[in-house]
Amino acid sequence: MRKSLLDHLLDWAGRIVLIAILAFVLLPFVVVAIASFNDGAILSFPPREWSWRWYANAFQYRDFGAGLTNSLKIAVFGATIALIAGAGFAYVLDRYEFRFKNTLNGILMSPLIIPNFTIGLGLLILSAAASLPRNLWLVVATHVVIVMPFVVRSVYVSLQNFERRFEQAAESLGGSPWHVLRTITLPLLAPGLASGGLFAAILSFNEFTASLFVVNQSTQTLPVAMYNYVREYADPTLAAVSVIYVLAVAVILLIVHKFFRLEKVLNVE
Amino acid sequence: MSSETRNDAAVQIDGVSKSFSGTVALEPIWLKIRRGEFLTLLGPSGCGKTTLLNLIAGFLEADEGELFIDRELVTQVPPHQREIGIVFQNYALFPHMTVAQNVAYGLRTRRVSKAETAERVAEALALVKLQDFADRRPRQLSGGQQQRVALARALVIRPRVLLLDEPFSALDRNLRTAMQVELREIQTRLGLTTVFVTHDQNEALSMSDRIAVMSQGRVRQIGAPDDIYDRPANLFVSTFVGDANLFDATLQGVQGGAAELIVGGAPLPVETYQEDLPEPGPVTLFVRPEQCRLTGAEEQGAVPAIVALSVYQGSYAELHLDCAAARGGRIMLRVPAAKALPAGIPVGIALPRTGPAIYAVEDADKEVA
Ligand SMILES: Nc1ncnc2c1ncn2[C@@H]1O[C@H](COP(=O)(O)OP(=O)(O)OP(=O)(O)O)[C@@H](O)[C@H]1O
Ligand SMILES: [Mg+2]
Numbered sequence: 001m002r003k004s005l006l007d008h009l010l011d012w013a014g015r016i017v018l019i020a021i022l023a024f025v026l027l028p029f030v031v032v033a034i035a036s037f038n039d040g041a042i043l044s045f046p047p048r049e050w051s052w053r054w055y056a057n058a059f060q061y062r063d064f065g066a067g068l069t070n071s072l073k074i075a076v077f078g079a080t081i082a083l084i085a086g087a088g089f090a091y092v093l094d095r096y097e098f099r100f101k102n103t104l105n106g107i108l109m110s111p112l113i114i115p116n117f118t119i120g121l122g123l124l125i126l127s128a129a130a131s132l133p134r135n136l137w138l139v140v141a142t143h144v145v146i147v148m149p150f151v152v153r154s155v156y157v158s159l160q161n162f163e164r165r166f167e168q169a170a171e172s173l174g175g176s177p178w179h180v181l182r183t184i185t186l187p188l189l190a191p192g193l194a195s196g197g198l199f200a201a202i203l204s205f206n207e208f209t210a211s212l213f214v215v216n217q218s219t220q221t222l223p224v225a226m227y228n229y230v231r232e233y234a235d236p237t238l239a240a241v242s243v244i245y246v247l248a249v250a251v252i253l254l255i256v257h258k259f260f261r262l263e264k265v266l267n268v269e
Numbered sequence: 270m271s272s273e274t275r276n277d278a279a280v281q282i283d284g285v286s287k288s289f290s291g292t293v294a295l296e297p298i299w300l301k302i303r304r305g306e307f308l309t310l311l312g313p314s315g316c317g318k319t320t321l322l323n324l325i326a327g328f329l330e331a332d333e334g335e336l337f338i339d340r341e342l343v344t345q346v347p348p349h350q351r352e353i354g355i356v357f358q359n360y361a362l363f364p365h366m367t368v369a370q371n372v373a374y375g376l377r378t379r380r381v382s383k384a385e386t387a388e389r390v391a392e393a394l395a396l397v398k399l400q401d402f403a404d405r406r407p408r409q410l411s412g413g414q415q416q417r418v419a420l421a422r423a424l425v426i427r428p429r430v431l432l433l434d435e436p437f438s439a440l441d442r443n444l445r446t447a448m449q450v451e452l453r454e455i456q457t458r459l460g461l462t463t464v465f466v467t468h469d470q471n472e473a474l475s476m477s478d479r480i481a482v483m484s485q486g487r488v489r490q491i492g493a494p495d496d497i498y499d500r501p502a503n504l505f506v507s508t509f510v511g512d513a514n515l516f517d518a519t520l521q522g523v524q525g526g527a528a529e530l531i532v533g534g535a536p537l538p539v540e541t542y543q544e545d546l547p548e549p550g551p552v553t554l555f556v557r558p559e560q561c562r563l564t565g566a567e568e569q570g571a572v573p574a575i576v577a578l579s580v581y582q583g584s585y586a587e588l589h590l591d592c593a594a595a596r597g598g599r600i601m602l603r604v605p606a607a608k609a610l611p612a613g614i615p616v617g618i619a620l621p622r623t624g625p626a627i628y629a630v631e632d633a634d635k636e637v638a
Contacts, residue, residue: 163359165357165359165361168328168355168361169357170363170374171327171328171348171349172351172353172355173349173374173375173422173423173426174350174352174375174378174379174426175349175374176349176378177349179378183374187365188363188364188365
């Protein structure tokens with residue numbers, strides 16, 4: 001059957017809307033990417049002269065290197081701790097009935113409604129009151145509080161969809177609860193756990209507001225370093241850093257995607 | 270005598286019951302499963318079959334009652350120490366392991382040596398004719414093959430009891446029949462005590478040594494297939510297993526071992542296998558279609574009926590008859606296809622003098638399956 005004129009119009013309208021949405025989402029990045037190649041020392045758009053020099057500057061600027069190192073450390077430690085604690089909590093939530101279960105769940109989920117700056121401020125006051133050192137672990141702790149609810153949610157959903165018959169079959173075959181957890185439950189949940197951990201790491205890597213409160217000069221994260229830079233200089237270095245940032249995250253995601261396809265090949269679904 | 274029967278029981282269920290947040294899934298149940306026997310739990314959806322199986326396996330904790338396996342009290346024993354083999358409807362093969370690894374799982378938990386494991390896995394796979402599939406992943410197998418792997422995995426540990434929860438209901442008909450035969454052969458050869466759950470009466474009748482018919486959390490009758498089919502203990506069993514024709518009748522009394530009935534206005538003395546008959550008065554008479562004989566409309570003592578519909582079934586035809594004396598006004602008979610009658614023809618139904626059962630009317634109102 002031939003398409004009517006209306007169908008064609010709808011077709012085209014659909015495509016235009018799709019492109020518009022994509023453009024809207026990508027526009028900020030595109031603008032920043034173009035601005036990063038501007039030779040001039042002020043962030044102007046569109047650029048008149050092109051150059052790589054802000055990229056060179058980005059790599060030479062000390063605070064960015066240190067910030068990146070801090071951010072990576074914090075993301076790795078924070079995501080790992082949040083994953084272990086969050087997965088454990090999700091498991092308990094899914095498998096056990098106990099008093100105050102709902103209350104505990106509510107408290108754990110509250111960071112979703114408490115703004116990040118409140119969490120940062122709260123931990124700052126707390127660490128000062130307890131005269132804790134303002135080292136990297138304080139930042140890690142802050143990030144754990146922020147990302148853990150997301151991990152709990154994602155692992156909880158995987159557990160809800162988990163086929164309990166696998167565990168029952170394994171138990172009937174003589175597997176003790178601990179053995180079954182190691183040989184059946186964890187391997188089958190691995191993709192869900194990995195995606196939860198990855199999600200936590202990316203959230204932590206991007207976190208700015210709460211970090212601003214709890215970092216000092218030596219523990220500042222990359223986003224905080226960028227913020228401090230832009231308060232002093234208005235050149236396109238920051239645009240260059242942004243582009244590097246986005247590319248780095250994209251590369252990590254691609255690698256993980258490969259890893260997940262591999263998981264599929266191994267039939268861990 | 271009582272100690273002997275006790276020794277004989279591979280599984281003994283003593284007053285075990287189970288409720289889920291107030292709803293009763295299983296009333297207290299007493300059941301002895303004999304060593305080496307193939308026992309089927311048969312009943313409609315939601316009657317508690319899976320709950321009972323889960324209690325035997327230890328996945329659920331009984332609210333009350335005790336459970337013995339091989340005379341050992343196991344009520345408080347966790348599933349991994351019960352030495353029970355279990356096969357589920359959806360197979361539950363571990364997707365991240367090969368067929369051989371799946372079958373070896375229960376041997377590795379028992380720390381069986383590598384050499385013996387290899388030997389026993391090969392043996393179990395040979396038993397289910399899957400020697401050549403050891404290195405495949407479960408998803409590379411057909412449904413029937415997956416079910417055979419699940420069976421091998423459960424058998425390789427030499428369980429004290431084998432539990433199967435509707436293992437074949439996801440298979441198509443031919444495969445299903447083949448698997449039924451295969452399972453029964455293996456079970457007999459190994460002399461394995463087996464509890465099989467199904468809601469398919471044909472499967473139950475053809476495979477079992479004994480059938481426990483369940484409804485609403487209770488065992489309504491337990492017995493050999495022919496007991497269940499020929500001598501149902503109550504109206505529920507009679508209508509759930511096989512086809513049933515039910516007539517409104519009046520019981521007048523019992524004389525010389527025969528119950529004096531009036532059916533469709535005609536007197537009918539019936540010798541039944543039942544020990545307890547209902548009080549004289551209105552009753553329900555249960556007759557299998559094959560016990561009814563088609564006669565001419567005028568035949569003496571026959572219940573009058575009119576052909577409503579004839580359904581061709583290949584080797585035979587189902588005659589659906591309008592009959593004023595029948596409960597619901599309808600009964601069904603099977604006749605050779607060549608003898609099928611067109612709609613509208615008046616006929617008579619001669620009822621048998623031995624074989625049918627008589628139930629109280631109230632039972633009929635609440636119990637027809
Ligand atoms: N975990 C549970 N929580 C609450 N109710 C349950 C649970 N498991 C079973 N039930 C209820 O107990 C009753 C018996 O369930 P069961 O699964 O034993 O039935 P079944 O005979 O196996 O049915 P089917 O043929 O559909 O599998 C049902 O009414 C069911 O809703
Ligand atoms: Mg069931």
